Amino acid sequence: xxxxxxxxxxxxxxxxxxxxxxxxxxxxxxxxxxxxxxxxxxxxxxxxxxxxxxxxxxxxxxxxxxxxxxxxxxxxxxxxxxxxxxxxxxxxxxxxxxxxxxxxxxxxxxxxxxxxxxxxxxxxxxxxxxxxxxxxxxxxxxxxxxxxxxxxxxxxxxxxxxxxxxxxxxxxxxxxxxxxxxxxxxxxxxxxxxxxxxxxxxxxxxxxxxxxxxxxxxxxxxxxxxxxxxxxxxxxxxxxxxxxxxxxxxxxxxxxxxxxxxxxxxxxxxxxxxxxxxxxxxxxxxxxxxxxxxxxxxxxxxxxxxxxxxxxxxxxxxxxxxxxxxxxxxxxxxxxxxxxxxxxxxxxxxxxxxxxxxxxxxxxxxxxxxxxxxxxxxxxxxxxxxxxxxxxxxxxxxxxxxxxxxxxxxxxxxxxxxxxxxxxxxxxxxxxxxxxxxxxxxxxxxxxxxxxxxxxxxxxxxxxxxxxxxxxxxxxxxxxxxxxxxxxxxxxxxxxxxxxxxxxxxxxxxxxxxxxxxxxxxxxxxxxxxxxxxxxxxxxxxxxxxxxxxxxxxxxxxxxxxxxxxxxxxxxxxxxxxxxxxxxxxxxxxxxxx
Amino acid sequence: xxxxxxxxxxxxxxxxxxxxxxxxxxxxxxxxxxxxxxxxxxxxxxxxxxxxxxxxxxxxxxxxxxxxxxxxxxxxxxxxxxxxxxxxxxxxxxxxxxxxxxxxxxxxxxxxxxxxxxxxxxxxxxxxxxxxxxxxxxxxxxxxxxxxxxxxxxxxxxxxxxxxxxxxxxxxxxxxxxxxxxxxxxxxxxxxxxxxxxxxxxxxxxxxxxxxxxxxxxxxxxxxxxxxxxxxxxxxxxx
Numbered sequence: 001x002x003x004x005x006x007x008x009x010x011x012x013x014x015x016x017x018x019x020x021x022x023x024x025x026x027x028x029x030x031x032x033x034x035x036x037x038x039x040x041x042x043x044x045x046x047x048x049x050x051x052x053x054x055x056x057x058x059x060x061x062x063x064x065x066x067x068x069x070x071x072x073x074x075x076x077x078x079x080x081x082x083x084x085x086x087x088x089x090x091x092x093x094x095x096x097x098x099x100x101x102x103x104x105x106x107x108x109x110x111x112x113x114x115x116x117x118x119x120x121x122x123x124x125x126x127x128x129x130x131x132x133x134x135x136x137x138x139x140x141x142x143x144x145x146x147x148x149x150x151x152x153x154x155x156x157x158x159x160x161x162x163x164x165x166x167x168x169x170x171x172x173x174x175x176x177x178x179x180x181x182x183x184x185x186x187x188x189x190x191x192x193x194x195x196x197x198x199x200x201x202x203x204x205x206x207x208x209x210x211x212x213x214x215x216x217x218x219x220x221x222x223x224x225x226x227x228x229x230x231x232x233x234x235x236x237x238x239x240x241x242x243x244x245x246x247x248x249x250x251x252x253x254x255x256x257x258x259x260x261x262x263x264x265x266x267x268x269x270x271x272x273x274x275x276x277x278x279x280x281x282x283x284x285x286x287x288x289x290x291x292x293x294x295x296x297x298x299x300x301x302x303x304x305x306x307x308x309x310x311x312x313x314x315x316x317x318x319x320x321x322x323x324x325x326x327x328x329x330x331x332x333x334x335x336x337x338x339x340x341x342x343x344x345x346x347x348x349x350x351x352x353x354x355x356x357x358x359x360x361x362x363x364x365x366x367x368x369x370x371x372x373x374x375x376x377x378x379x380x381x382x383x384x385x386x387x388x389x390x391x392x393x394x395x396x397x398x399x400x401x402x403x404x405x406x407x408x409x410x411x412x413x414x415x416x417x418x419x420x421x422x423x424x425x426x427x428x429x430x431x432x433x434x435x436x437x438x439x440x441x442x443x444x445x446x447x448x449x450x451x452x453x454x455x456x457x458x459x460x461x462x463x464x465x466x467x468x469x470x471x472x473x474x475x476x477x478x479x480x481x482x483x484x485x486x487x488x489x490x491x492x493x494x495x496x497x498x499x500x501x502x503x504x505x506x507x508x509x510x511x512x513x514x515x516x517x518x519x520x521x522x523x524x525x526x527x528x529x530x531x532x533x534x535x536x537x538x539x540x541x542x543x544x545x546x547x548x549x550x551x552x553x554x555x556x557x558x559x560x561x562x563x564x565x566x567x568x569x570x571x572x573x574x575x576x577x578x579x580x581x582x583x584x585x586x587x588x589x590x591x592x593x594x
Numbered sequence: 595x596x597x598x599x600x601x602x603x604x605x606x607x608x609x610x611x612x613x614x615x616x617x618x619x620x621x622x623x624x625x626x627x628x629x630x631x632x633x634x635x636x637x638x639x640x641x642x643x644x645x646x647x648x649x650x651x652x653x654x655x656x657x658x659x660x661x662x663x664x665x666x667x668x669x670x671x672x673x674x675x676x677x678x679x680x681x682x683x684x685x686x687x688x689x690x691x692x693x694x695x696x697x698x699x700x701x702x703x704x705x706x707x708x709x710x711x712x713x714x715x716x717x718x719x720x721x722x723x724x725x726x727x728x729x730x731x732x733x734x735x736x737x738x739x740x741x742x743x744x745x746x747x748x749x750x751x752x753x754x755x756x757x758x759x760x761x762x763x764x765x766x767x768x769x770x771x772x773x774x775x776x777x778x779x780x781x782x783x784x785x786x787x788x789x790x791x792x793x794x795x796x797x798x799x800x801x802x803x804x805x806x807x808x809x810x811x812x813x814x815x816x817x818x819x820x821x822x823x824x825x826x827x828x829x830x831x832x833x
Contacts, residue, residue: 039774050759050772057761322763339763344638344656487741487767489639494682497765498716525678528651529641565717 004029005040016047017355019055019337020320023062028129031071032063051338058339058486060114060321061130061279068103068110070148072096074126074136077116077241078432078476079398079462085124088136089113095145109148115323115480116241117280120398120462121167121405129154130282133161164283166248167405170421173384173392174372175408181255182300184371188263189308191374197223197267200370202378204390209235209326209363210434210458211533212389215370218360222350223268225358232265232273232312233354233361235331239278239323240435241480242460244396246364248406250277250284253368254291258314260367262301263374264360265312273314274354276331279321288316323484327532328361329353330486341488342532365394365459385411389451397422399432399463409450416446418461427466430548435460436477437537440544470552471507474541478503481538492535495526499539505565506556512563516553520546599663601645608659615643615654618667619827624820625667626676626705628683628794629742630655632827634751637743640683642676642705677709685716688723688737689795695804696796698812702740703795704819719765726771728779731801732790738797739769745798749789757783769797 008025012018019041026037033056042049056062074080074089089100089111098104098111119125122134128144131154140161147157168175188196201216222230234257238246249257261273277284292314295301303311317335319325325334329343332354353359362370369391373381381391389411395418398404402423409418415431428443433450434457441448441455448454464473482500487493502519505511523539523546530536546553568588576586596607599614601623608617613636618625629640638656645654646666654667666672683689683702691697723736741760749757761770773780783790790798809815813822 048756048759048772049774050756050761050770053770054759054761057766058763344636344653346658482764485764487762487764489641490679490682490740491641493741493764493767494686494716497719498682498685501717525675529644529675529679531638531641531653 001034001036002040005037005044009041009044014045015337016045016051017335017337019045019047019052020059020334021317023052023056024318024320027062031067031069032065035064054339055337058322059279059319062320066103066107068098068108070109070128070154071130072109072111072126072128072144073114073117074111075115075117075119075123076113076476076480077120077123078473079120079242080116080123080125081472081476082399082464082468083124088124088138088141091138092141092145095141096148108151114280114321115484116239116243118238118244118247118278119164120242120244120396122165123398127280128157130279131162132164132280132283134164162283164247164251165405166252167403168248168252169403169405170407170409172394172408172410173381174369175253175394175406178253178256179259179372179375181259181295181298182306184256184259184263184374185266185300185306187375188266189306193267196263196374199378200373203373203381204378204385205366205369205373205381206389206452207363208365208369208393208458209328210240210437210456212452212456215362215366218350218362219264219267222358222360225351227351227358228269229355229357230268230270231354231357231359232261232268232270233328233331233335233359234261234273234275234314234364234367235326235328235361236281236364237276237278237319237326237331238364239326239484240437240458240460241477242396242398242432242435242462243458244398245394245406245459247281247284249364249368249394250281250288254288255295256371257364257368258291258295259300260362260369260371261314262305262310262312263371264362264367266305266308266310268358268360270360271311271313273312274335275314275316276319276325276335277316278319278325282318285316285318292316322486323480324486324532324534327534330532331361332359339486341486342534344531363458386449386451386453388453393450393457394459395450395457395461396459397461397463400424400428400465400468401463411451412449414447414449415441415455418450419446419463422463424463425465429464429466429468429470431464432460432462432473432541433457435462436480436541437533438540440473440541440548442548470545470549471503471556474545475503475507477541478538481534485534485538489529489531489535491526491529492531492538495522495530495535496538498522499526499542501565503542506553509556509558510563510565511553511556512558512560514562516546516557597659597661599659599661599665601665602668612659613655614645614647614652614657614659614663614665617659618654619824622824622828623667624824625654626708626819627655627823628701628705628740629744631744631792632829634744634747637747640679640740640742642679644672644675644679646672673709676705677711678715680706680709680711681713681715683740684711684714685718687719687721687739694738694796695799696738698809698815699807700796700814701794701819702738704814704822707814708819723768726778728777729781729783729801730779731785732778732783733799733801734769734771734778735797735799736769738795740795740797741767741769742794744792744794745769745789748792749783749787752788755782755787755789757781757787757789 103110206212325340330340482496606621638653643654726734
């Protein structure tokens with residue numbers, strides 16, 4: 001054990017903020033983090049073992065018990081369900097002779113669910129030993145089963161199993177004409193710091209992660225902090241179910257994203273940047289490392305960038321399977337080698353972020369857009385879009401349409417236009433805008449527009465046709481939030497699970513009128529009292545569908561005023577057996593009121 | 595002239611660096627709380643101290659007091675929300691007050707009395723949690739842990755030991771002990787440690803002390819939690 005761990009420690013150093021990369025390496029060697037490894041790492045990094053255990057138990061992709069030599073995960077996003085995920089997964093379990101959530105007795109293979117893996121345009125999707133599998137179907141599963149039984153290393157599996165396509169159908173202002181490496185930085189040095197910041201201000205660019213804070217203002221605040229050790233963090237922890245545009249940006253436009261980060265560093269005065277890449281995008285890691293290396297070679301990263309005296313470099317840090325780490329302060333905690341728990345605010349990251357130093361955290365798309373704005377000027381961007389939402393927005397479109405993929409639209413575009421372009425049929429049930437944490441709109445709202453003034457979105461756009469069931473969709477989203485709650489605060493930790501239980505009670509036919517009222521009350525509580533955005537939006541799927549489709553809920557209700565959340569008669573079975581009776585009097589029927 | 599904030603229409607002074615909770619306690623205003631203790635770094639997780647600041651909900655224990663804040667602490671809505679949060683804590687664990695030796699001295703129970711909580715409202719989780727009775731002097735009944743983090747903070751900040759940590763995610767959150775077996779007996783905790791005495795519920799107990807004070811004569815049997823908390827937490831009290 002020590003002989004494996006020592007070189008790992010030597011590679012990353014003994015700072016506790018390197019805990020996640022160290023644990024990732026141990027996990028990929030031993031398929032879990034053995035107790036002995038925990039002791040070794042605790043000693044080397046001089047941290048309590050409890051810190052390591054608590055980190056392992058926080059992240060979905062770290063385990064304290066062995067996973068299969070082939071660890072299979074299948075994406076549980078609603079779009080995967082719509083593409084037949086459940087049938088496929090049962091088929092996979094039967095062919096591999098392993099139960100879902102378990103390790104096969106010979107230790108060869110384990111199978112489990114995972115939250116949305118960011119492949120909604122090419123699902124059903126999964127992961128094997130961390131690498132993305134796309135377009136799963138029965139023949140592909142048969143082939144995978146054969147490879148596993150023959151013990152063929154994943155590196156030797158057919159490359160088409162791992163093919164991840166960009167599927168760009170509508171490039172706009174930003175996608176159709178990417179900048180050449182270095183151009184934005186050259187423009188920045190030509191114009192000077194103040195002018196560049198002014199251009200970004202004029203452009204009206206707002207953070208593309210969803211919250212929509214003005215980018216120029218964030219950079220200015222950070223640059224004005226007294227503390228001069230500052231950081232740039234690119235949030236590539238795109239975990240919102242239905243979103244995958246950052247994956248495409250990093251796959252094809254990574255130079256421009258890194259350039260945006262470097263631009264930011266030159267403005268705020270940072271020497272170190274991080275790309276926090278979600279664990280699900282492991283397949284991009286080597287490619288991105290190569291691009292960073294190229295940029296160092298061409299003088300676009302490292303010391304004295306473009307001979308302008310700027311020193312800046314970027315390190316890639318992998319996430320380990322936690323949706324909450326998309327929240328900027330949780331992401332920072334994760335970068336510091338801790339559990340991804342959102343911090344109390346204030347202080348905000350711009351004044352106390354990574355290592356409590358001023359830090360700009362922006363989304364991939366924000367850096368991508370900023371670099372082109374630095375080159376083309378602010379007005380070029382501001383001329384497009386609406387009054388409060390300038391420029392364009394890149395959407396990840398999935399669900400019931402003929403062309404799921406990437407689309408770039410000026411803000412202010414109608415939903416109707418989007419549906420038309422992606423080949424959504426006329427029998428629309430509704431559209432989930434902005435992912436589960438966003439808004440579910442009905443078919444009669446398609447005139448509404450994409451904009452911070454109307455429907456704000458981080459980019460997730462899932463289409464449902466009339467064959468889909470509202471409650472199945474809401475159930476998937478509600479279970480997702482309960483699974484991803486970090487558990488820090490009471491209203492979210494307990495509340496998201498109560499939401500799940502209460503919704504299940506209704507969908508399973510054990511609900512009565514009072515249960516919907518109780519569900520609504522609980523939604524408001526979780527929304528109003530939770531610590532961070534996860535809890536504050538976890539009830540949105542229920543609230544937005546309760547408002548639009550009350551009849552879908554009503555149809556599942558019993559006509560009595562109260563119904564327990566279990567089968568009364570079935571729970572008397574033990575008593576009947578003990579009393580050795582089975583007559584009519586030993587049974588209880590729940591009588592419906594008319 | 596000193597700076598002021600307004601809580602429920604009453605103007606109270608504050609100093610720079612104080613949180614709303616700090617200012618409230620100093621002014622003898624009780625804001626319900628469980629994870630907060632003025633002797634430790636604020637945590638902000640139980641959310642019982644949620645107050646409305648200029649129309650926005652904030653945790654009083656972590657939110658800084660600032661000029662111009664109009665704070666609502668007592669309103670029917672907030673009382674109801676706090677009651678629901680307390681009920682959430684009750685159904686999440688297994689809290690059988692009558693059989694708990696901390697009854698009458700328990701802050702969770704005290705807050706429930708204060709909020710006029712008569713039932714648990716939500717369905718119980720019936721969590722299966724084990725007890726750690728391995729240590730000769732100290733007992734952990736995980737059934738009653740509310741994850742307030744006070745034992746973690748006390749062990750780190752005052753005992754300089756790191757005996758406890760919170761682990762897991764979401765509903766799988768649980769308290770863990772820093773020892774090779776995970777048992778309390780193999781840790782370096784001592785009966786005189788702050789961490790052994792800080793628990794607001796009956797999760798961490800000192801053995802063989804449970805009934806020294808009879809039920810009926812205990813802290814919250816005689817006084818409401820607001821009076822007890824203010825007397826204990828207000829450093830300038832009685833001056």
